[in-house]
Amino acid sequence: MLQFTKSTEYGLIGLVHLADRRGEVVSVREIAGTYKISRRHLGESLKALCRAGLLKSQRGVHGGYRLALEPEQVALSTIVAALEGEPALTSCETDHAESAGCHVEPHCPIRSPIQRIRQGLWRQMEQTSLRALIDEPLALPGAPSPIEHLNLFPRGN
Amino acid sequence: MLQFTKSTEYGLIGLVHLADRRGEVVSVREIAGTYKISRRHLGESLKALCRAGLLKSQRGVHGGYRLALEPEQVALSTIVAALEGEPALTSCETDHAESAGCHVEPHCPIRSPIQRIRQGLWRQMEQTSLRALIDEPLALPGAPSPIEHLNLFPRGN
């Protein structure tokens, strides 16, 4: 349905929260409590981000997580890839080639164009840093694009 | 999982096929046969596109579908909206406000930035016409944008 998973949402919330308190080690309990979300589920997301190297963990009684990198260095694409994989858009693009998947592939009329769309989306995420997610000036639609340091659509616009 | 549904894929295949044979009335049977996909499922997608006004149908023994508009006039966003709805990305953006959904909403740190991402994706689809899907010269981003007029989907949300 062209939607982020909850895991991704939780991970993003956690990342933003951790970015706000950079340097500190913050526990899952605290973050989940702040936003009233499932402690366990948030924990799973942060675990995944930790495995992906975006976070560093500290165990033990005063344990928790902290950012492994500066917010400017983390691309949204990396986050999403860690939490729900790269977007595929069509079934023939999935990692495990799924040869059994699609009979159309040899002469599929939409494969290539859709890949272009996907690349555009991916590029947009690559060019959006965690920093950009943080200092969000509540931009409204219609206003000139608030995204300065990234040019999403080189065509027209 | 950030992926188009099969219904959308089928619909797109049908549209591209119909665009190739503009003016003619082509049956679901023929299209499904060409690409070896489920006749029924393709039928459902084309029905939906017909209800959305993108196709015109002709019943009866030599019936089928044909484009209701020129390929230049129909935006990918319109197609996707007809087949799987507008992308929401997060659960708080779904149409039926789902008040019960998210406790975070009042002070959600990621809501607004994610909406920006969604708008960018949507805009990309708005600016991609069916025509652009057809004559796919493996264009790289930077190509001239094909669609100027007709925004069939004045989004409120």
Next chain:
DNA sequence: GGATATGGCACTAAAATGATGCTGTTTCCG
């Protein structure tokens, strides 16, 4: 050594999607 944290899976429940069934209506054509 106990309390509190993360680490890593496996597992169940719920939701979305994929696919099909069924009945009706329209149109052609013999």
Next chain:
DNA sequence: CGGAAACAGCATCATTTTAGTGCCATATCC
């Protein structure tokens, strides 16, 4: 006229994906 072929509109079932928990191990502080 009457049947075949095609779309129209739902309803229904099966499959896949996602959301959410369970369980136990390990690490750290006190």
